[in-house]
Amino acid sequence: MLKLTDITIQLHETCLFKNFNASIPTGEVLSIMGPSGCGKSTLLDFLSGSIADTFKTSGQINLNNKELSHLPIEKRHVGILYQESLLFPHLSNLENLMFAIPETIKGKQRAELALEKLSEFNLADKAHTLPAYLSGGQKARISLLRTLLSEPKYLLLDEPFGKLDKALRQEVREFVIAQIETIKLPTILVTHDQDDADAMGGTLVQLTR
Amino acid sequence: MSLKLVNFIIVLSISVFMLIGILGIIAPAFHYLPAIGANEISLDPWKELFLAPEFISSIILTLISGVTATFLSLMIAFSVVAAFYDSKILSIFRKSLAPILAIPHAAIAIGLLFLLSPSGWLIRLFTTFERPPNWITIQDPYTLSLIFALVVKETPYLIFVILACLPQLKTDETLKVGRSMGYNVATIWQKILLPMIYPLIRLPVFIVLAFSLTVVDLALIIGPNTPSTFAVTIFRWFKDADLNERFSASAGAVFLMLFIFVIFIIWELAYRLLYFCSKKKLTTGNRSNLSQSFFQLLGSLYFFILISVILSSIILLLWSFAKRWRFPDILPSTWSFRNIERNITLLNDLSFNTLTIAISSNIIALIISLALLEAKRQQSCKKTLFDRLIYLPILLPQVGFLFGIQILFIKSGISGHFLSVIILHVFYTLPYVYLTLHSPYLAFNQNYLVQACALTHKPYKSFLQIKLAMLKAPIFSAFAIGFSVSIAQYLPTLIAGNGLINTLTTEAVTLASSGERKLVSLLALIQAFFPLIVFMLAIWLPKVWTPARLALKHYLYMRFSDSHSYTIKN
Structure with missing residues (x-):
């Protein structure tokens, strides 16, 4: 279980998140939707341990009762997928x-x-x-496979289907869902697309600016 | 005349020019130079070359200095980026790049000469000698001072090139992905990012390698003398009063071209071998193969480079205004403007020549680049023959090629005229101007121009007022880079000018070892001053251009609107 407690992220005077709380059981997906610039990817950066120093942050990230928020990214066992496959x-x-x-x-x-x-x-x-x-779909699949082989304990998906066309998007999405169900990892998905959030099931958080 | 035809004429002219330069050096290398009565082809120049007493030692010195300087510059540049990426230190380093790149290498070399020599500033600052020690700290037989000068000049260029590559590598995301897998940052740079960067900077590395192996002016100032590096040895043979020396010099120049080509191949093979041997280690899963302190240690050598450039510039300033400065005084005992007053006519003449050549050659290079790029855009940005030819002026050793071209200038009667000097400066600034403009020009959203043409029905006016106006920042940058390249040219000015047209650079290099420290410092200082000013203007002008234009327009409107004699045109 990945538990986020009182997550607050602030950039100068702007508060992107204030006391954000969520619990994601293993094998479940928390989808976060919202317009560009509302702080979705910043939240993922905070959860992965790679947020820039310019942000003020507080709150706890617990993975199976282990506190992660003070660990650097390389010690967190986190799997990250971006729009680009980054192979x-x-x-x-x-x-x-x-x-x-x-x-x-x-x-x-x-x-x-x-x-x-x-x-x-x-x-x-x-x-x-x-x-x-490789084709776009093959790249996306190998990228996920690579992430999973590093044996992560939780997954962060930052619009991983954003660059795929509609047909491919559905195919890759089904592949990702099947993998998440198999390996049973708590997962957070950030997306613009309602279809992505619907397909993933789980909890949906809608952010506004 | 269509742009396609203009493109064809430019490419043909450059190709013919290069061919004449190369043939002009190959023919005398086989004892064929009818101008001085040598009509029989023979291998004698080659025999003389190989039997020359300094041949082997010159080649060894060239190899050591050129390869070591390139390797060190590359290692330091890589380490600076890997160690300080995303830190304030890198942003400070980044700001230092433009000024260092703007300063001509001869000016830096002269500054280093006065800094490192036994009577130089470092000895005065850090020792208690009463007389200059009998040390060989410059022009040393091991080429250490030459290597140092080359590293000081080339490392900033390589850092600049590497930083330009980083956005396309998605560095931030790649670092995050690597770190999320448990790798430390240094290991990600070592295993992932640096192998991705090298293929992108291969050509600039070859440019540095070619420059380091063939440089003449820098080696004349701070390199070894007896024997000297091979390019300097050939240069001396070419300048010898005995015209027969020209044959072995030509053979040497051809040999130098082949030598560079062989070194390129060996360098590339060495890289591939290293990559092949280390490839297995990339996938062993070792998460902390390398410590960040490795890069930090190597990268911090850049501090020394920065300090050296700053101290070199300061010492040029001090010598320029020193009246009396005896060893071991740290500062001059008396100051004076007499150095400037006494040489004002010389400085005026040299500055006039330098600026005339730099400005005119760069305007021509800009016009040619714009014409070529517009032609390329019209051909859907396909890679053209010019794109391949453009690197040759940078890669071909000047010392051989230029003496080949000299024959053409003498035959056509323009040797020793401004025209021939400007032609050669266009030839050497064009690659830099073209390559700087290349990406911004082709990335321009052509719809702006289409819209402007549809509104005004005046394509030329739209091109000037919309496209070029919107591209003014890269155009100014290209001009500034070309300008500093032109100011730094020593051999092209010397050979095309035939000793009749002198610039700040030719005079500074010639006098560098004359003992006239005050005059040489002044020349080097002014030589560095002009490009720095132009670089600053290139950054500042695009920012203030539009507000200033609008303010002027507003002023004119307010001034003349009542008299009805002036109407504002948009």
């Missing part, structure tokens, strides 16, 4: 996945695990190609 262009798809696998898995097992995951999603034939040669 590293100089690494093959397989290497992109291997990059995310924890260090405890060593040697050949790393490549085997990455290949096994690619095969599960019918992408094995793309293992040794570069991300530049």
Whole structure:
């Protein structure tokens, strides 16, 4: 369970969030909708531990009763997905996945695990190609796969379907929902699109400026 | 005349010009120079070149100084960005880039000469010697001072280039993704960002490498003398009164071109080998492969570069106004404007020549660049032949190419005239002006112009008043960059001017080791002053242009509206 208690985020005189509270059980999605500039992505930055110093923040982030708000991003075990897939262009798809696998898995097992995951999603034939040669949908799927391989404890999705066309958007969305249900992680989705929020189920928070 | 035809003529002219320059150096390299009665082709110049006593040592010095300076500059530039990304330190460093880039390298080298020499400021500041020590701190046989000067000049350029690449790499998001997987920041830079950056800056790195391997003026001022770097050795042969030296000089120039080409290949192979060997380590999952202090340590060397530039500039200022400054005094004992008063005619003449050449060559380079870019836009921004040719003037060693071109100027009777100097300055400033304007010009939203044409039905007026007016910031920047490149040109001015047209740069470099510290400092100071002023204007003018224009219009309206003799036109 990811529990957010009295989250307050302030930029100079503007208060973006004041005493925001939410609880997201494992496998559930909290969707946050709102217009551009209302602070959705800033909230995700705070939750991931990468918020800029210019913001004043307070509040608690508890993951399974462990306080996270003072930990740096690399110690939080958070998975982040953006609009852009951000697959590293100089690494093959397989290497992109291997990059995310924890260090405890060593040697050949790393490549085997990455290949096994690619095969599960019918992408094995793309293992040794570069991300530049993937379609938008394939990039989105490998990007999620990479995030999941890093064994996150919670997921933050920052408009991950924003750049996909309508048909592809639905396909990728279904894929993401299926994964969240399988791995049972608390997830927060930020979106502009009502369809995204509806498809995800769970709680919906509507923000205004 | 259509833009396509203009484009064709420009590309043809530049190609022919380069071809003549290259042929003009290849032919004498095989003992063919009919102008001095050498009509038989032979390999003698090559034999003489390879048997020259300083050949091997010159090549070794060139290799050591050029490759080491490029490697160090690249490492420091990478480390500065990786260590201080998203910090106040980087924003301070970023502000220092434009002034350092604006200062001609000869001015920096002269400043460093007066700073590091045994009687220089550093010794005066930090030691208690009563007489200058017998140390070789400049023009040393190991090229250390030359390497230092090159690093001081090239590191800011590479930082500038790397910073320009970062937005397209989505650096912030990439760092977040990497860190969310548990990687520390230094390891993300090492494993992800730097391998992504290098392919984007490969060409600027080659430009730095080519410059470092072939530079003449900087090496003349602060490089080793006996033997000197290979480019300086060739330069001396070319300038030798014995015309027969010209053959082995030409062979040397051709050799230098091939040498650079081979070094490019070796550099690229070394990079690929390094990348191949380290690729396996990228995916081992080691989250803290490298500590941030590694980059911080290397990156903090940039502080020394900054301090060196500041001290060099200060010492030029001090020497310019010093009347008496004996060793080991830290400051001059008496000050005076006599140095300026005594040399005022010389300074006026040199400044006039320098400004005339820089301004006229840059206006021409701007017009050519705008014509080429407009032609490119009309062809849907496809990569043109010019886009490939444009890098050659920067990559070709000046010392060979220019002596090839000199024959053309002598034959056409323009050697020693302003025209030939301006032609060569256009040739060397054009790449910088064109490349600076390239992205902003092609990114311009053409609908503004379409709208303006639809409203006024006057395409030329719309082009000037809308498109160029909206692009004034990059146009001013391109002019400022081209201007500083032109001011810094030593060999092109010397060779095209044939000793008859002198500029601040040619005079400063010639006098650098003459012992006339006061005059040389003054020349270097003015040489640095002009580009700095132009850079400041390029930043300031676009900001105040429109408000000033509107204020003037308003004033004229208020002044003349009652008399009915003036009507405001929008």
